[in-house]
Amino acid sequence: MGSRSAKTLYPALILTGIIFLLAHAAWGAVDCLKCHPEKAQGKVVHPAVQMGCESCHSGVDASTTPHKFTGKFGLSALPPELCFQCHDKAKFTKKIQHPPVKNGQCLTCHTPHSGPYGSLLRAEGNDLCLKCHAEITQKPHVVMDFLPNGHLLAGPSDPVRKGKPFGCVSCHVPHSSDWGRLFRYKADNARDLCKYCHGFL
Ligand code: HEC
Ligand code: HEC
Ligand code: HEC
Numbered sequence: 001m002g003s004r005s006a007k008t009l010y011p012a013l014i015l016t017g018i019i020f021l022l023a024h025a026a027w028g029a030v031d032c033l034k035c036h037p038e039k040a041q042g043k044v045v046h047p048a049v050q051m052g053c054e055s056c057h058s059g060v061d062a063s064t065t066p067h068k069f070t071g072k073f074g075l076s077a078l079p080p081e082l083c084f085q086c087h088d089k090a091k092f093t094k095k096i097q098h099p100p101v102k103n104g105q106c107l108t109c110h111t112p113h114s115g116p117y118g119s120l121l122r123a124e125g126n127d128l129c130l131k132c133h134a135e136i137t138q139k140p141h142v143v144m145d146f147l148p149n150g151h152l153l154a155g156p157s158d159p160v161r162k163g164k165p166f167g168c169v170s171c172h173v174p175h176s177s178d179w180g181r182l183f184r185y186k187a188d189n190a191r192d193l194c195k196y197c198h199g200f201l
């Protein structure tokens with residue numbers, strides 16, 4: 001009696017053990033940060049990284065090195081579609097789209113993991129914009145009859161967005177806008193824009 005149940009019990013235990021070991025050897029149980037700690041280091045860490053590497057890298061089998069990948073880097077999709085899995089696509093596809101956004105180049109401006117700058121940007125403040133728009137600082141910007149030398153482009157504080165510095169993104173949005181020239185506020189032309197920050201117009 002005892003030996004008969006042991007005969008069925010032992011193979012069952014061994015099988016359970018094998019299944020347990022297999023499950024833990026698979027990617028699900030691998031601590032990615034043990035070997036890739038820098039991906040979660042820096043002043044700003046993407047909340048998606050805190051949710052787990054698998055929230056984007058669902059197709060990585062890291063039980064061996066080199067890993068086995070399904071798709072590029074084991075990503076469930078490539079940007080921008082990857083990003084739209086969690087970020088509302090409507091915010092990036094308004095009437096006027098910034099060309100790098102339209103082209104899906106999210107990673108030209110952002111790092112996907114972590115970094116030293118706010119909003120996971122690849123450069124700080126106006127420097128990011130000036131990588132592609134260097135000409136803006138070479139001549140007066142926003143010239144009007146009563147603004148012959150143009151508007152200043154940087155300052156310590158944005159009068160509308162409290163706590164943020166004043167810069168390109170005080171007047172323009174980086175992704176898409178319902179208004180021409182990627183204006184941040186409803187405006188048909190330059191003059192319409194002034195009232196959002198100044199009482200004199
Ligand atoms: C928001 C989605 C997202 C999350 C979450 C994420 N990654 Fe990535 N990862 C990417 C994208 C997109 C790329 C491709 C980058 C490129 O093309 O330059 C990438 C590339 C990589 C690469 C190869 C290229 C490089 O930058 O070194 C490694 C290694 C990597 N990720 C590791 C990780 C680890 C480890 C985690 C968890 C701590 C993680 N990733 C979480 C989106 C993500
Ligand atoms: C035991 C250490 C180790 C663990 C754990 C580990 N990795 Fe890696 N990973 C490496 C090494 C080493 C490389 C570079 C060699 C290679 O291309 O495989 C790498 C490369 C990568 C790459 C980039 C491959 C390329 O083509 O550049 C990605 C993406 C990646 N790992 C994601 C992950 C994710 C996601 C996890 C967790 C599920 C993880 N890794 C766990 C050691 C590890
Ligand atoms: C698995 C879900 C997920 C994916 C995929 C994802 N994100 Fe995020 N991301 C979040 C969450 C959650 C936040 C925090 C809330 C918010 O700002 O929407 C966030 C915040 C951000 C922020 C603001 C960070 C800050 O410190 O202010 C940026 C920038 C960002 N994501 C860019 C991207 C880009 C670019 C991609 C595609 C490469 C991407 N995200 C893909 C979940 C995701």
Ligand code: HEC
Nearest residue numbers: 080083084087092100101104105106108109110119169174
């Ligand atoms: C031309 C550079 C640029 C490109 C391309 C770009 N972004 Fe951004 N993104 C920014 C800047 C700059 C900010 C911070 C804006 C601010 O300070 O208000 C930002 C902020 C964000 C945020 C934080 C929330 C918000 O709207 O402020 C998210 C999420 C984000 N970007 C996702 C994306 C995704 C997804 C893509 C690709 C579809 C993308 N970005 C492409 C420059 C860019």
Ligand code: HEC
Nearest residue numbers: 096099100108128129131132168169172173174180181182
């Ligand atoms: C990767 C390159 C790149 C970066 C970085 C970049 N832009 Fe652009 N931007 C372009 C291109 C290309 C155009 C279309 C041609 C042009 O007007 O110069 C454009 C056009 C614009 C326009 C005019 C849009 C219109 O419909 O008239 C504005 C405003 C603008 N960008 C603001 C910004 C701001 C603000 C930043 C920083 C957050 C920025 N750009 C960063 C590439 C870039």
Ligand code: HEC
Nearest residue numbers: 126129130133136142151152153167168171181189190193
């Ligand atoms: C005070 C608000 C304001 C600031 C700050 C600002 N812009 Fe503009 N920008 C405008 C207005 C208004 C226009 C439209 C000009 C016109 O119609 O005469 C414009 C137009 C543009 C254009 C379209 C091409 C052109 O020259 O007309 C680009 C590109 C641009 N800005 C980029 C930038 C960048 C990059 C920065 C930061 C270095 C910046 N802007 C800072 C208000 C601003």
Ligand code: HEC
Nearest residue numbers: 142147152155157159166170171190191193194196197198
């Ligand atoms: C997003 C906010 C914002 C918008 C929009 C804006 N300004 Fe300004 N402006 C500022 C800031 C910040 C300063 C510097 C601090 C101050 O003097 O209040 C400034 C300064 C000025 C000055 C003082 C002179 C100088 O260079 O310091 C004048 C004049 C001016 N702006 C005119 C305009 C006109 C005209 C418009 C519309 C075309 C406009 N501004 C749109 C934020 C803005």
